[in-house]
Amino acid sequence: GDSVTQMEGPVTLSEEAFLTINCTYTATGYPSLFWYVQYPGEGLQLLLKATKADDKGSNKGFEATYRKETTSFHLEKGSVQVSDSAVYFCALQTDSWGKLQFGAGTQVVVTP
Amino acid sequence: DAGVTQSPTHLIKTRGQQVTLRCSPKSGHDTVSWYQQALGQGPQFIFQYYEEEERQRGNFPDRFSGHQFPNYSSELNVNALLLGDSALYLCASSSAGGSPLHFGNGTRLTVT
Numbered sequence: 001g002d003s004v005t006q007m008e009g010p011v012t013l014s015e016e017a018f019l020t021i022n023c024t025y026t027a028t029g030y031p032s033l034f035w036y037v038q039y040p041g042e043g044l045q046l047l048l049k050a051t052k053a054d055d056k057g058s059n060k061g062f063e064a065t066y067r068k069e070t071t072s073f074h075l076e077k078g079s080v081q082v083s084d085s086a087v088y089f090c091a092l093q094t095d096s097w098g099k100l101q102f103g104a105g106t107q108v109v110v111t112p
Numbered sequence: 113d114a115g116v117t118q119s120p121t122h123l124i125k126t127r128g129q130q131v132t133l134r135c136s137p138k139s140g141h142d143t144v145s146w147y148q149q150a151l152g153q154g155p156q157f158i159f160q161y162y163e164e165e166e167r168q169r170g171n172f173p174d175r176f177s178g179h180q181f182p183n184y185s186s187e188l189n190v191n192a193l194l195l196g197d198s199a200l201y202l203c204a205s206s207s208a209g210g211s212p213l214h215f216g217n218g219t220r221l222t223v224t
Contacts, residue, residue, distance in 0.1 A: 004154075043215035043218050091154075097143070097162075099157050100147075
């Protein structure tokens with residue numbers, strides 16, 4: 001079945017450091033890929049998405065490129081801020097109705 | 113423009129009891145999905161409602177049931193609660209055209 005694997009956290013960084021969160025997937029067909037972010041006590045917010053191979057999603061300084069050959073969708077940000085501290089979820093969608101398959105999440109902690 | 117709203121925010125129930133959680137979708141959305149997020153894990157798809165019918169269902173027992181009303185709002189019912197049902201229950205809405213999911217802040221259910 002479909003699945004998403006993310007690197008385990010917590011990932012602890014200093015402010016202005018470079019962030020990478022690895023995400024790989026297994027899916028039949030051609031899924032759409034997403035990154036969601038969850039701040040403490042809140043629901044999930046869509047961070048970025050990509051719907052086909054080689055697409056690059058970007059938002060708020062975060063980027064991820066849909067790599068079909070490596071079945072990956074790694075999240076990157078060049079200079080993190082304390083406000084980026086959150087849990088990040090990689091997810092895939094293989095049907096047209098919007099059902100999402102999530103990874104386990106990666107907690108990111110950014111210290112001043 | 114109100115986003116997805118869920119009630120209540122927190123709930124404590126005893127094993128064997130029944131619970132009803134409520135969700136109002138974002139304005140303009142007609143599809144509601146429910147997810148269960150256990151502590152430290154990614155959300156798991158429970159089911160999705162469209163046109164007042166259950167359109168898709170994840171791997172959850174029949175103790176989990178739902179309803180969608182003509183105004184697109186939705187309820188999630190869980191019967192015969194187990195300790196393992198303790199989780200954050202997230203509601204997400206979208207439009208039939210397959211727009212990205214918008215999540216509410218969730219209902220934290222604790223079963224004692």
